[in-house]
Amino acid sequence: MIVFRYLSREVVTTMAAVSAVLLVIIMSGRFIKYLAQAAQGMLDPSALLMIMGYRIPGFLELILPLGLFLGILLAYGRLYLESEMTVLSATGMSHRRLLAYSMAPAALVAIVVAWLSLSLSPLGVQRVSSILNQQDALTxxxxxxxxxxxxxxxxxxxxxxxxxxxxxxxxxxxxxxxxxxxxxxxxxxxxxxxxxxxxxxxxxxxxxxxxxxxxxxxxxxxxxxxxxxxxxxxxxxxLPKPEVSSDVGEREAIPTRELWASNDHRHQAELQWRLSIPLLVFIVTLIAVPLSRVNPRQGRFLKLLPAILLYMAYLSLLIATRGAIDKGRLSPSIGLWPVHLLFLALGLLLAFWEPLRLSMRRRAAEKGHE
Structure with missing residues (x-):
């Protein structure tokens, strides 16, 4: 239990730091955009903070999975680099147990992301749309x-x-x-x-x-x-009416319960996207744990760039598949699930290939001594 708390604390602390940095970067870019509109008289400056506050859930639902992914890579990478993982392995910490321990903070993040994606983020988009509609009425x-x-x-x-x-x-x-x-x-x-x-x-x-x-x-x-x-x-x-540009779509503001009841393929694509983000948390955790394993001689950041590219490929495929459903090129019954299955298989391969290879090498060595 002490090891579990130690590993969870390392992952959550690193994830919080990474997520905070990413949130500041993203919010700064959006704030500059809204600030430019306010400077041109297209937006009331008093509405800026309200708009940014309502947009935070939408930012966090994508930032937290990436923050967890990078948090595992950085936290476990440091433990491998300082040989702490070697000590834990010598005391009976297996790869499967490490993966199970990692799923606990992942479950917590998935619950938060599900709440953001299914409830809070659509509500925030509704409020932002309402504010922008009010701004359109200004002269x-x-x-x-x-x-x-x-x-x-x-x-x-x-x-x-x-x-x-x-x-x-x-x-x-x-x-x-x-x-x-x-x-x-x-x-x-x-x-x-x-x-x-x-x-x-x-x-x-x-x-x-x-x-x-x-x-x-x-x-x-x-x-x-x-x-x-x-x-x-x-x-x-x-007096002309200012035309305020919005970075949110109408479907993003639809409550999740209405998406469940709709048969429209665009609504089904939006619903599957909202369900995919919490599911993505568990799959990227499955991928991140084996990728965090580094040799002290190789350095802490050797696998960081390939891991980030793999994460970007995962997210890009989800976005591309969502676009295909939007345009009617792909049936909603197939949906985004093949992408999740593909990376789930990749995660399982990464998670269990190295322990299986070490086990096979150990058995071969034991037979050689006999």
Whole structure:
């Protein structure tokens, strides 16, 4: 029992460290993406932390299996390198017992991953979709920040205001620059609007307009003298709605119980994917334990790169098979299970081939002494 607790602690500690690093890396990339949208006025900055919080379960459901895989490789690799595994083997620790001990933390991780994959992650995706739908209802006026140039429409429109009232109803010192495009998309120069102040109006059709007062409009092409200047007392500008891009699909937000009741092949592919992730935990543990066995002379990281490539091949085949089911090229009744069976067979081969070879060599040596 002492050995079991020691090995489990080593694996779980290493897995936690690796998973934390991977989570920070992935979240940083997604946060930069959302931050760029907020900087362009496409997303309310106050919603950033909520979106990232709801996306964490979706990140963890893929990070934890990889973290466990790398945790076993690194933890057991260190024990082999420092000859601790040799001592344990001399005291009766067999490869089968080591594999059985490793399945205990794997079962814990599989339970957590199943909870994330089947329940928490779809709920998080629903909340993220709801937030993004709310952001789609915002206009340029709602996301405008005083003293900052804000680009919209892929950079073809730039808005600036010197001051903005607390209730966001009044602007002062307004500057708007946008490209004048024809219906065919041809560039017809640049239009610039400047005004002393502005306010927002909502019409009966639901469209919102920025009403500018006491200003000028300049239309023309930079570098050419044929431009037009119009002075106005009141000028209305239609406020475009920001288009917020989402990295989540509609099926990811469907509750698991609805997927069970659906016969649609896309829903079946999503259901099998959610069930595959907890199953993947046990299979990669079966693969990682024999791959962690290293010779002290070879170094700790000799098998790390091949092991990671093997894990990537496993995950890539699952994703490719899921895509084939989505497109109707593969029957849902076959599904993702052949991929799991393939790597299960590979894991069993790796786990029991080396002990079987050593046993056969030992028997041959005993017969030679006779």
């Amino acid at each position: 340029e006026f709602d996301t405008l920040a005083a003293g900052r140039f804000q680009a919209l429409r892929d950079g073809t429109r730039v808005t600036y205001t010197e001051a903005l009232s607390e209730d966001r109803s009044e602007l002062s010192g307004v500057f708007i620059s946008e490209k004048n495009l024809s219906k065919s998309g041809a560039d017809k120069g640049i239009g610039v609007l400047v005004a002393d102040k502005g306010r927002q109006e909502v019409h009966a059709d639901g469209n919102r307009y920025l009403i500018l007062e006491n200003g000028f409009r300049y239309d023309g092409t930079p570098g050419q003298a044929d431009y037009r200047v119009v002075q106005y007392d009141t000028y209305g500008v239609l």
